[in-house]
Every structure is written in C-alpha cells, then in structure tokens.
Amino acid sequence: MVVSNGMLLLFGGIAIAMWYFTSLFMQNALGYSALEAGLGQTPAAVTFVVIARFAANLLPRTGVRPLVLAGCACFLVGFGWLAQAHTDSDYVTSVLGPTLLIAVGIGLTFPTLMAAATADVPEGDAGIIGGLANTATQVGGSVGLAVLATAASARTAMQAGVSSPAALAAGYDLVFLTAAGLGLAIAVTSVLLPRHRRG
DSSP, X not given: OHHHHHHHHHHHHHHHIIIIIXXXXXXXXXXXXXXXXXXXXXXXXXXXXXXXXXXXXXXXHHOHHHXXXXXXXXXXXXXXXXXXXXXXXXXXXXXXHHHHHHHHHHHHHHHHHHHHHHTTOOGGGHHHHHHXXXXXXXXXXHHHHHHHHHHHHHHHHTOTTSOHHHHHHHHHHHHHHHXXXXXXXXXXXXXXXXXTOOO
C-alpha cells in the first residue's frame, strides 16, 4: 500500500503535465483557443477511458507490475516525443500522436495503481484506504503543478531574444521531459510491487 501510494504521488505530476500543460502548450505556443485546445485533448480523454476499462479487465490475469511497466514505457516515449514539439509543429504528428500514447499509459497505470493500493484491504477499511490513494494522487498533482510551473517559468525566462511563444514552448518542453522522468521513477519503483498482485 505504501509503495502504491508513493507511485500515485508521482503519477499526480504526470497527470498535471499531460492535461494541464499540454493545454497550455496548444494555447500559448500553437495559438489555439481554449475551445480548440479542449477539443484537441478529446481523443486522448476518450483513449484513456477505453484503455482504463481494458486494463481493469486485464489486471487479474497479468498482475500489477506488467501493466505499470507498459504504462511507464508509454510515458517515456510519449512525453519524449511531445518534448520535441515547437511553435511550428502541427497538431497530428506533434500533439495528437504523443498525447494518445500518454493517454494509453495513464489508462494502464492509474487504475492499476489504485487497485494495488486497495488490494487485500479489510472491507471495513476500504473506504479509508481508497480515500488515501486518491489523496496521494491529488497531492502529487498539486506539488507537481507547483514544481513544473516553476521549472517552466525559469526555462522560459532564460530564453533571451526568443519570441514569447517560442520561449514558452521551451518551458513546456522541460515540463514534458520532467514528466518522462517521473514515468521512469514509477517504473523503477515498480520493482517493489509484487509480480502478481491481483486487482
């Protein structure tokens, strides 16, 4: 339970990087309106829902660790790909592709970690343990937002002589690379999970 909650804490930063900073990237670097950015994230949101249902059905057969590692591989590739985007990037190849991949990772990882955090818990404690797991994710998102926003702002401020959208894009690229690092940290931590934890 402790390991799973720690991983959910890290996952909160990944979720913020995906949904919040990707939206900012589309608006501030690519010039999308808020509505266009929201629509641009819709395919990833649908993908997350579909994959999460698939992961929940697959978990009893595979156990926790394989699904978490597969999700983290999606984070590494997806955020690494997204970090290559710039102000002249097109939506399909530089935003849609990587965000779909990241959404697959979120769909594989989030429900699996939640199941791991609440597995083998006495029925009377299930509500408390589930609430603790949700809190870990939310705290991770809050801390992640503060850290990632600070890092992005610092990177943007260092871009002397660069246009504002390009400078902002550089800051977001750092956020995406940091999120890839969080995915790697979750993958490394997953070795502490049982190989075949049932959901």
